[in-house]
Amino acid sequence: xxxxxxxxxxxxxxxxxxxxxQMQKVNLCDPCAKEKGVxxxxxxxLADLLLGIGSDEKVxxxxxxxxxxxxxxxxxxxxxxxxxxxxxxxxxFGEGLDSLVKAVHKGTLHxxxxxxxxxxxxQFTDQIAELKHRLKIAITDENFxxxxxxxxxxxxxxxxxxxxxxx
Amino acid sequence: MMxxxxxxxxxxxxxxxxxxxxxxxxSSRIRLARNLSGFSFPGWAAEDVRMLVLDSVKPTVDTLSxxxxxxxxxxxxxxxxxxxxxxxxxxxxxxxxxxxxGSAVVMNRKQTLCIxxxxxxxxxxxxxxxxxxxxxxxxxxxKIDTKLEENIDYAFDNQHGYLTxxxxxxxxxxxxxxxxxxxxxxxxxxxxxxIQAVNKIGLAVRGLYGEGTEALGxxxxxxxQHTLGEKEIEIVARLEKVIRQIIExxxxxxATLFEERRSMLDDKVxxxxxxxRHGHIISTKEALExxxxxxxxxxxxxxxxEVRGIIDVLFMxxxxxxxxxxxxxxxGVEERDILRAEIMRDELKILPxxxxxxxxxxxxxxxxxxxxxxxxx
Numbered sequence: 001x002x003x004x005x006x007x008x009x010x011x012x013x014x015x016x017x018x019x020x021x022q023m024q025k026v027n028l029c030d031p032c033a034k035e036k037g038v039x040x041x042x043x044x045x046l047a048d049l050l051l052g053i054g055s056d057e058k059v060x061x062x063x064x065x066x067x068x069x070x071x072x073x074x075x076x077x078x079x080x081x082x083x084x085x086x087x088x089x090x091x092x093f094g095e096g097l098d099s100l101v102k103a104v105h106k107g108t109l110h111x112x113x114x115x116x117x118x119x120x121x122x123q124f125t126d127q128i129a130e131l132k133h134r135l136k137i138a139i140t141d142e143n144f145x146x147x148x149x150x151x152x153x154x155x156x157x158x159x160x161x162x163x164x165x166x167x
Numbered sequence: 168m169m170x171x172x173x174x175x176x177x178x179x180x181x182x183x184x185x186x187x188x189x190x191x192x193x194s195s196r197i198r199l200a201r202n203l204s205g206f207s208f209p210g211w212a213a214e215d216v217r218m219l220v221l222d223s224v225k226p227t228v229d230t231l232s233x234x235x236x237x238x239x240x241x242x243x244x245x246x247x248x249x250x251x252x253x254x255x256x257x258x259x260x261x262x263x264x265x266x267x268x269g270s271a272v273v274m275n276r277k278q279t280l281c282i283x284x285x286x287x288x289x290x291x292x293x294x295x296x297x298x299x300x301x302x303x304x305x306x307x308x309x310k311i312d313t314k315l316e317e318n319i320d321y322a323f324d325n326q327h328g329y330l331t332x333x334x335x336x337x338x339x340x341x342x343x344x345x346x347x348x349x350x351x352x353x354x355x356x357x358x359x360x361x362i363q364a365v366n367k368i369g370l371a372v373r374g375l376y377g378e379g380t381e382a383l384g385x386x387x388x389x390x391x392q393h394t395l396g397e398k399e400i401e402i403v404a405r406l407e408k409v410i411r412q413i414i415e416x417x418x419x420x421x422a423t424l425f426e427e428r429r430s431m432l433d434d435k436v437x438x439x440x441x442x443x444r445h446g447h448i449i450s451t452k453e454a455l456e457x458x459x460x461x462x463x464x465x466x467x468x469x470x471x472x473e474v475r476g477i478i479d480v481l482f483m484x485x486x487x488x489x490x491x492x493x494x495x496x497x498x499g500v501e502e503r504d505i506l507r508a509e510i511m512r513d514e515l516k517i518l519p520x521x522x523x524x525x526x527x528x529x530x531x532x533x534x535x536x537x538x539x540x541x542x543x544x
Contacts, residue, residue, distance in 0.1 A: 071207045071211060073207075073211055077211075081210075082333065082334075083208065083210055083211075083287070083332045083333045084208065084211075084332060084333075084334070085207055085208060085211040086206065086207040086208055086211065086322075087202060087204050087205075087208075087322030087324075087330040090324065090327055090330055097334055100334055101327075101334055101337065101395065104334070104335050104392070104393070105337070105338065105393045105394065105395035105396050106369065106393040106395065106396035106397045107395060107396020107397065108326070108395065108396060109326055109395075109396060110325065110326060110327055110328030110329075110337075110338045110339070110395060110396070111396065111397065111398050112328060112338060112339040112341075112397070112398045112399045113309070113312075113328075113339065113399060114323070114325075114328075115316045115321050115323055116313075116316060116317075117316070117320070118323050118325070121325065122325050125325055
């Protein structure tokens with residue numbers, strides 16, 4: 001078996017880990033295992049090691065806790081009662097809540113009623129997201145004429161959005 | 168402004184009028200949770216912040232045309248018993264009743280519309296309609312919400328929708344529910360199956376007073392669990408579809424009981440009648456069970472249809488805070504049980520004996536009696 005990291009040497013270290021209920025396996029050669037510091041398998045996540053992406057949740061030391069600047073609500077308060085301190089908390093603790101939101105709701109994106117004063121915002125953000133999506137497709141298709149046109153449309157939509165917000 | 172006594176003397180609209188499918192669906196209710204942007208949620212906010220929110224929101228709520236002549240009060244001005252009366256009427260939550268300074272309640276005369284300020288969220292507004300009437304309840308509260316947002320800057324973002332203190336209410340912030348009376352599903356022991364099936368499709372079944380309460384009087388609340396990722400009207404339509412299925416199951420269970428276990432039904436209804444007409448000490452729990460059997464008796468033709476209204480009012484009137492309100496004093500458990508029995512005896516004085524059985528059933532009853540007699544010989 002070949003080492004998953006250097007894809008060169010023979011693997012001698014085999015790791016299996018359960019992360020979020022899913023089994024992940026990694027095979028490493030001796031030098032790579034040492035380089036990655038694989039001595040204590042509980043000290044790292046395989047996803048970090050292999051794919052360079054990991055959970056963004058930081059391990060917070062006491063006194064260095066994730067706190068909402070708007071209202072002073074902390075991560076441990078959230079853990080204690082499952083409720084948030086203010087609407088700003090959603091941008092502070094949002095990522096940590098994602099799995100909970102996924103588990104209790106039908107989807108993760110609001111599709112219901114939008115208050116009038118947010119309707120303009122939603123209209124623009126939706127429009128810009130759609131244009132960006134089309135731009136991406138145009139680039140992949142090497143349709144550069146279309147891409148240039150879309151890029152200009154995005155710039156003007158963004159300008160309009162800024163104007164609308166200022167009004 | 169409406170006096171508290173006026174509320175007590177007037178049963179809510181949903182208790183008096185039978186709505187669509189009123190035999191099984193007592194009431195339909197839609198609740199919306201909303202918060203102000205820029206203020207901590209009530210559970211985390213300091214008292215002065217809660218007062219600030221209350222002072223900025225209440226005038227807007229009070230001036231709604233739908234709230235003309237409404238009852239409006241700070242919770243610190245309401246006695247424990249009065250708050251409890253509102254809980255028993257399903258007008259405020261138990262959580263809201265525990266609050267004082269910085270919280271308020273505003274409700275219209277017909278008690279079809281109620282807005283709580285500084286409950287778990289800054290605003291909790293609900294509409295209640297008799298029978299299965301979710302769409303009309305939704306339209307009613309949606310209109311109020313649209314009016315309020317003209318003056319109130321709601322906390323909202325495009326991804327999460329309306330931002331609420333608890334992430335389980337995100338998105339639409341809407342809880343739609345119906346109160347169902349399901350005696351036959353309970354008697355035929357099918358209720359747990361129904362509850363499990365309903366839970367599996369993302370709906371919740373709860374007891375009479377919501378989360379964590381017992382299903383007294385065979386009354387169950389069915390509501391949506393998801394609030395995010397689905398449109399309001401879709402949630403309402405899905406819930407209504409499931410409720411219609413539950414109604415079908417209840418109707419089938421009633422028909423089966425009526426055909427196959429008729430003596431048991433006769434006995435249950437007869438005993439309920441006898442105890443309610445002649446009992447002198449009756450607890451809330453027993454009263455609710457007996458009233459439930461009586462109501463089932465009306466649906467099955469043992470009593471005239473008009474009795475249903477009296478029973479639905481009694482469901483409220485015999486509860487502890489209502490009794491103490493009526494007596495105008497604090498009552499101990501035993502005193503309440505005595506007063507409760509007295510009220511029910513009085514209200515049901517006009518109730519005729521359970522209807523005579525149809526001819527064929529009477530014959531089979533006689534045969535049974537003869538069999539027993541012969542057995543004795």
